[in-house]
Amino acid sequence: MLLTFQWPSVEVLLLFAVGLAGAIWLYQVLFCPMVLSRQLGDLGYHPDGKRNMKAFANDVRRRRQRGHLPPVFPNGWWGILESRFLQRGQVKEVVALGQHLAVFRQEDGTVSVVDAYCPHLGANLGVGGRVVGNCIECPFHGWRYRGEDGKCMHIPYAAKVPDVARVKSWRCLERNGSIYVWYHCDGEEPSWTPKTIEEIQSGEWTCRGFSEHFINAHVEEISENGADVGHLNHLHGPGVTAGNDLRHIWSSLAGFLTHRWEADWQQLPSPDTQFGTMTVEMDVYLFGHRIPGSNIKAHALQNGPGVVFLYIDGPLMNLVLVSSITPVEPLLLHYTQSIYASRRTPTFVAKTVQWGEAVQLERDVTVWNNKSYPAKPVLVKEDAAIVRHRRWYSQFYSENSPRFTTHRTSLDW
Numbered sequence: 001m002l003l004t005f006q007w008p009s010v011e012v013l014l015l016f017a018v019g020l021a022g023a024i025w026l027y028q029v030l031f032c033p034m035v036l037s038r039q040l041g042d043l044g045y046h047p048d049g050k051r052n053m054k055a056f057a058n059d060v061r062r063r064r065q066r067g068h069l070p071p072v073f074p075n076g077w078w079g080i081l082e083s084r085f086l087q088r089g090q091v092k093e094v095v096a097l098g099q100h101l102a103v104f105r106q107e108d109g110t111v112s113v114v115d116a117y118c119p120h121l122g123a124n125l126g127v128g129g130r131v132v133g134n135c136i137e138c139p140f141h142g143w144r145y146r147g148e149d150g151k152c153m154h155i156p157y158a159a160k161v162p163d164v165a166r167v168k169s170w171r172c173l174e175r176n177g178s179i180y181v182w183y184h185c186d187g188e189e190p191s192w193t194p195k196t197i198e199e200i201q202s203g204e205w206t207c208r209g210f211s212e213h214f215i216n217a218h219v220e221e222i223s224e225n226g227a228d229v230g231h232l233n234h235l236h237g238p239g240v241t242a243g244n245d246l247r248h249i250w251s252s253l254a255g256f257l258t259h260r261w262e263a264d265w266q267q268l269p270s271p272d273t274q275f276g277t278m279t280v281e282m283d284v285y286l287f288g289h290r291i292p293g294s295n296i297k298a299h300a301l302q303n304g305p306g307v308v309f310l311y312i313d314g315p316l317m318n319l320v321l322v323s324s325i326t327p328v329e330p331l332l333l334h335y336t337q338s339i340y341a342s343r344r345t346p347t348f349v350a351k352t353v354q355w356g357e358a359v360q361l362e363r364d365v366t367v368w369n370n371k372s373y374p375a376k377p378v379l380v381k382e383d384a385a386i387v388r389h390r391r392w393y394s395q396f397y398s399e400n401s402p403r404f405t406t407h408r409t410s411l412d413w
C-alpha cells in the first residue's frame with residue numbers, strides 16, 4: 001500500500017504558528033527574568049504636550065530651584081555594576097561619583113576597578129582596554145596596569161617602567177551579585193562593608209529580574225523616602241493599576257484598587273549604625289474592601305548611603321530586592337534593582353512584585369525629578385522619622401565632602 005503525504009491546510013498551519021507564538025510568550029512571562037530600563041526623560045516629567053520630553057526635562061533641570069543641598073557624594077560603599085554583567089576577561093566603563101572608572105574581571109574571576117583615564121596620554125581604559133593576566137592593557141600604546149594596585153607593569157616599547165606610572169585603583173568587593181566600590185572624600189579606609197545576603201551568596205535564591213532608572217535628584221532624597229512614612233498612603237495609596245503618571249493616579253477609573261500602608265523607620269544601634277531599617281505592611285483594597293490574604297510584609301535594610309535590601313514575604317513568595325542608588329554625577333542617580341527569590345517563589349510572582357515596585361518607584365521619580373530640598377522643612381510630629389533619618393544620614397558626610405556647584409561641565413542628557 002502506498003502512503004501519500006498530504007500538506008496540512010493553511011488554516012492548520014496558521015493555527016499552529018499562533019499556538020507556538022502563544023506558548024513562547026507564555027514561557028517568557030512565566031519563567032524568564034524581567035528587564036526594565038528607564039533612561040532619563042523616559043518618565044518623571046510632565047511636559048505641556050507639545051514638547052519633546054527630553055528637551056523639557058533638560059529645561060526643568062536648568063531652571064529648577066535646588067534648595068540647600070547636602071554634599072553630593074557621601075562616603076560609603078556604592079554599587080557600580082551587577083556581577084553577571086561582567087564576564088571573565090571583560091572590561092566595562094562605568095561613570096560613578098563623578099569619576100570615569102574601568103571595571104574588569106581577570107580570568108581567575110577577580111574584579112578590579114581603576115580610574116579609566118590612562119596617565120600616559122589619557123586614553124580611556126574602559127573603552128577598548130583588554131584584560132591581560134591580572135592587568136588591564138590600554139588600547140592606545142599598550143601600557144598595562146595591575147588591577148590590585150594600579151601600578152604599571154609593562155610598557156611594550158620602553159626598557160624601564162617609571163615608578164610614577166600608575167592609575168588609581170579603587171577598593172572594591174563583590175557581594176550579593178553586585179560589585180561595590182568604596183568612596184571616601186579624604187581617602188579613609190572603610191570601617192564597614194555591605195552585609196552579605198547568604199541566600200544569594202550560596203546560590204539558593206536566584207535572580208528573577210532587573211530594573212534600572214536614571215533620576216535627577218540628590219542621593220539622600222531616595223534614602224529619605226524610606227523614613228517618609230507620611231507619603232505612603234498618599235503617593236502610593238492608589239493601586240498599581242493606576243500607573244505612574246501623577247496626573248492620572250487619582251482618576252475615578254483607576255481608583256478601584258488602593259493600598260493601605262503602615263510603616264516605621266529606625267536606625268540600628270552601635271556598632272551597626274550604618275544601617276537604617278524600615279518595616280512596612282501593606283494591604284490591598286478593592287472598591288474600599290480589604291482583599292483577604294493580600295497582606296504583604298516587607299523589611300528594608302539601608303546599608304549605608306546608597307545600598308538597600310528590601311525583603312518581602314507573602315503567601316507565595318520570599319524575595320529580596322537588592323538596590324543600588326549611585327550618583328553618576330551631582331544630581332544624576334543610577335538606581336538599579338535586582339530581584340532574588342527562593343525556589344518556591346514562581347518567577348511570574350517575582351516579576352509581578354518587580355513591576356508593582358517599579359510603578360510605585362516611578363511615582364517617586366516624578367516627585368524627585370522636580371522637587372527642591374528645603375534644609376529646614378516644615379514638619380509635623382508624625383514626620384519625626386524624617387528628622388531621625390537626616391541625623392542618621394549625616395554620618396556619611398565629612399567636612400571635605402564635595403558640594404554641588406552651579407558650574408557644570410556635563411552636557412545635556
Ligand code: FES
Pocket residue numbers: 118119120121122123138139140141142143
Ligand atoms: S594613552 Fe594609554 S598607553 Fe598611551
Ligand SMILES: [Fe+2]
Pocket residue numbers: 225231235236360364
Ligand atoms: Fe515612595
